[in-house]
Amino acid sequence: MIGDHAKDSFQRIFTAAARTRLVAQEGQSCEVVPRASDEPQGENLVILTISSMQFRLIVALHFEDDERTRRYYVGDASRALTECFMEYGNLCCGAMNQQLVEHFPDLGMSTPYALGSACLPYLRELQPDYVQSFSLTLDYDVKLGATLCVCTQTPLDFVVSATMETQDMGGELELF
Template sequence: MIGPRAKDSIERIFFAAARTRLVTDAQHVCEIAPHASHTAQGAQVVVLTISSMQFRLLLLLHFDDDETMRRYYAADAQRTLAEAFMEFGNLCCGAMNQQLVAHFPDLGMSTPYVLSGECLPHLRELKPDYRSSYALVIDGSVRLGATVCVCSQTSLDFVAADTETQSESTGELELF
């Protein structure tokens, strides 16, 4: 069971992380809107996981390998779009992890990997306690989808600090 304050906190944490970590330039705007369907919003999905003793949070970032995405995320042509986008996804998930660790000190993150967008209907097999989908538009032209899915072994309710007023991390190394 995930309480309403926890759901609100998870959404705010995701929004703040997406707006600061999925953009290639701090001046770019990331618009986020709820997406009514839990269907794939892209042919591919980057999957990231944050796990604790109490819950498992999956962040799935949906994307298409098209010219707009390649120009935005892999313009240097040194890497594939999937490789470049996994790095941005990892930054986004890491920002979420930094906010959640204040409430759950035993968190761990997975290595990102890419699956087909056709995997999304199978999320129901996890029997998530919370699932939310979003449509994202970055810099007016880059279109992504996102699904946040949380499975919990216990009751989960917490209130995250206002992520908009906290100081932004610049990517410094964390030692564990």
């Protein structure tokens, strides 16, 4: 029930948001490559949800709690990697939300929560209409994964403008 334009739009919105909001510093690279497999790409997941009256989009960000990822996101701080990564995930989904609100004005976004990667296969229990996984490489060194899962009960198709990818995706916090 999800059209090809909507699938492409979700992918482009995610890719643009990841490239600007999952990097630790402006100007760092973020390569986003679609994957055929939806296997977890890390032992940890951060889950966020964007919901409207027409659909529910679940964004699962996969990461390893290893030295390379900790150094990239936490640096020398004494904070937990999961806590820091949730903030970056929230910024990424906030940027996605800003693009989607142009087409769906009734959006709501969840707070991030952490799960183990063994939970990822259970997304299939939701009987999603669309699932797409990605491999991400940040600053040529840090490896992440992402899975987009869209569920809808009504036909869904929309097109984001081609200029969306060059716009500033602020990802600011919205209070409800």
